[in-house]
Amino acid sequence: xxxxxxxxxxxxxxxxxxxxxxxxxxxxxxxxxxxxxxxxxxxxxxxxxxxxxxxxxxxxxxxxxxxxxxxxxxxxxxxxxxxxxxxxxxxxxxxxxxxxxxxxxxxxxxxxxxxxxxxxxxxxxxxxxxxxxxxxxxxxxxxxxxxxxxxxxxxxxxxxxxxxxxxxxxxxxxxxxxxxxxxxxxxxxxxxxxxxxxxxxxxxxxxxxxxxxxxxxxxxxxxxxxxxxxxxxxxxxxxxxxxxxxxxxxxxxxxxxxxxxxxxxxxxxxxxxxxxxxxxxxxxxxxxxxxxxxxxxxxxxxxxxxxxxxxxxxxxxxxxxxxxxxxxxxxxxxxxxxxxxxxxxxxxxxxxxxxxxxxxxxxxxxxxxxxxxxxxxxxxxxxxxxxxxxxxxxxxxxxxxxxxxxxxxxxxxxxxxxxxxxxxxxxxxxxxxxxxxxxxxxxxxxxxxx
Numbered sequence: 001x002x003x004x005x006x007x008x009x010x011x012x013x014x015x016x017x018x019x020x021x022x023x024x025x026x027x028x029x030x031x032x033x034x035x036x037x038x039x040x041x042x043x044x045x046x047x048x049x050x051x052x053x054x055x056x057x058x059x060x061x062x063x064x065x066x067x068x069x070x071x072x073x074x075x076x077x078x079x080x081x082x083x084x085x086x087x088x089x090x091x092x093x094x095x096x097x098x099x100x101x102x103x104x105x106x107x108x109x110x111x112x113x114x115x116x117x118x119x120x121x122x123x124x125x126x127x128x129x130x131x132x133x134x135x136x137x138x139x140x141x142x143x144x145x146x147x148x149x150x151x152x153x154x155x156x157x158x159x160x161x162x163x164x165x166x167x168x169x170x171x172x173x174x175x176x177x178x179x180x181x182x183x184x185x186x187x188x189x190x191x192x193x194x195x196x197x198x199x200x201x202x203x204x205x206x207x208x209x210x211x212x213x214x215x216x217x218x219x220x221x222x223x224x225x226x227x228x229x230x231x232x233x234x235x236x237x238x239x240x241x242x243x244x245x246x247x248x249x250x251x252x253x254x255x256x257x258x259x260x261x262x263x264x265x266x267x268x269x270x271x272x273x274x275x276x277x278x279x280x281x282x283x284x285x286x287x288x289x290x291x292x293x294x295x296x297x298x299x300x301x302x303x304x305x306x307x308x309x310x311x312x313x314x315x316x317x318x319x320x321x322x323x324x325x326x327x328x329x330x331x332x333x334x335x336x337x338x339x340x341x342x343x344x345x346x347x348x349x350x351x352x353x354x355x356x357x358x359x360x361x362x363x364x365x366x367x368x369x370x371x372x373x374x375x376x377x378x379x380x381x382x383x384x385x386x387x388x389x390x391x392x393x394x395x396x397x398x399x400x401x402x403x404x405x406x407x408x409x410x411x412x413x414x415x416x417x418x419x420x421x422x423x424x425x426x427x428x429x430x431x432x433x434x435x436x437x438x439x440x441x442x443x444x445x446x447x448x449x450x
Contacts, residue, residue: 023137023150024159032136032158038129040158041366042341046305050118050339054367057123058395065396070181070427072392074313076336079116084332085307086112096306096339098363099375100386103410108328118338119311122367122391123398127211128174132158141165143246146294152216153209155369163298163345167362169369170289171241172219176399178205178431182227182424183403184321187278190413192327197278199228202419204403205433208243219243220290221439224276233257236444239268245292255444262441270295271356280416281387281407282356288371288389288405289362295355296347303343306363308372310338312390316404317422324422329415330406335390341366342373357384365391368400378411385409397430 023029032038037054045053062075085093087105094102097113104111131154139151145164148156156172157165185198201224208219220241226232234257242248254265269291273279284291315324315334324331343364349355359377364370368391376385387407394401403419421428437443 023135023139024161026137028159029133029136032133036158037367038158039124039132039155039367039369040160046341051305051341052118052120054120057367057398058119058121058393059123059398061396067396068429070421070429071317072313072394072396072427074311074318075121075395076116076119076311077314081114081116084112084114093307096304098306098308098373098386099361099383100373100388100408100410101307103383103386104329104408107410107413110326110332111329112332113307113337114332114335115307116311116336116338118340120340120367121311121393121395122365122400123393123395124174125398128154128209130154132156141168143244145298146292147244147246152214153211160300160343163300163347164293166300166343166345166364166369167289167293167298170362170364170371172208173368173370173402174209174399175204175206175401175403176394176397176430177209178203178433179401179429180204180426180431181403181419181421181428182426183419183421184423185277185416185418185420186321186325187280187414187416188325188327194321194325195278196229197416198226198232198276200224200226200276203431203434203438205439210433217242217244217248223439223443226276237265237268238439238441238444240439241291245294250291253441253444260445262444271354277407277416277418280409280414281385281405281418285374285376285387285407286405287403288374288387289360295350295353296360297350299346299348301344301346301361303341303366304363305339306342306373307337307339308342308363308365309335309388309390310340310365310372311392312336312404313392315390315422316392316420317427319422321420321423325417328413329408330417340372368393368402370400370402372402383410394428394430399430401428403428 064073135151139156160166203223205221207216222239224237226235236255238253240251252265252268271282319334345362347360357376361375363373374387378384389402390404391402405418408415
């Protein structure tokens with residue numbers, strides 16, 4: 001299927017480098033709640049019915065859900081795959097697959113994707129929807145797309161005009177005000193050996209979505225206390241990202257038990273290898289993309305119907321790692337794929353800038369603005385890595401949840417799985433905000449003991 005260029009805004013296919021655009025006109029904003037959802041997705045289904053109409057998402061927990069448990073039953077557990085796609089029938093579906101998916105099918109005969117019925121299960125609290133509509137006409141990017149103004153507690157660009165605006169929607173995706181997860185991260189090498197690279201307790205807060213902080217300068221705060229493996233136990237990280245990357249930068253600190261001190265960690269950004277996954281991805285690969293956009297030009301290519309991981313409750317909460325982590329790739333039996341519409345954004349390295357990747361292509365789910373897949377290219381222009389995120393909407397909040405991420409290195413033939421909450425009693429839980437003192441460098445030293 002060819003890319004469908006969206007005509008929601010006049011400058012859609014322009015790179016945002018050097019451009020600062022304001023909010024959309026009142027006429028365009030009127031589409032929200034009419035033919036578009038309140039966060040900007042197309043309400044209607046597609047022509048053949050494989051993508052249904054959006055009717056509000058999933059907001060009622062299924063039977064068996066225990067409040068506060070952090071473990072979510074699969075509301076679609078009884079469903080069976082409609083069909084599977086592998087190297088054998090790749091040509092038939094090539095237009096609806098990421099380049100990474102196609103490369104994996106060609107490389108590994110055992111790799112396949114099982115396609116299930118599509119459920120547009122993402123939903124949001126009413127205040128997020130109200131603020132998205134309220135600020136659609138006032139939100140704008142500044143500093144060549146590196147900063148935003150005129151929005152709070154909602155998606156700033158439900159009808160985006162530039163690549164940076166789409167990326168800001170992803171950066172500011174709603175995941176609740178505060179959440180915690182006890183997670184594990186693994187790598188699987190070329191020989192099929194799985195190694196747990198890290199285990200820890202993660203706390204994440206989104207000050208941008210706090211109605212009590214309309215003037216917040218930060219949108220994202222992340223605290224990690226590593227509990228394993230033994231060589232990493234007691235380490236701590238604190239990362240805070242600003243809304244104005246044009247004038248500010250990521251603030252990061254690290255605590256190492258062996259040194260008994262907290263130190264600034266400016267290298268926890270851009271293409272620095274992420275040790276939490278054994279260096280198998282970069283720090284700005286976190287959540288598919290995080291941090292400043294200053295090193296790339298971002299361009300909207302268009303909108304497309306594609307097969308992406310979706311509603312992966314089985315993989316996230318109800319699978320053991322020895323069953324999931326198979327040689328070369330995740331167990332296809334445990335991963336659910338559906339057809340959804342995605343925004344396609346191409347990022348190319350700016351002249352004079354340095355990065356491990358020369359080009360990246362991101363695929364954003366239209367209902368949640370979450371980057372659900374990406375293709376990464378090396379300096380030679382060769383496809384280097386393929387990454388996927390695994391959406392499991394939290395129907396009880398409601399909020400999209402998509403911290404779980406997997407990535408494949410097509411050259412070294414290893415892959416990783418990060419932020420996986422299964423096998424842990426706490427699961428993924430929404431919590432109360434922490435006191436301000438818990439978001440200071442000093443808090444790392446008090447928590448990071450071995």
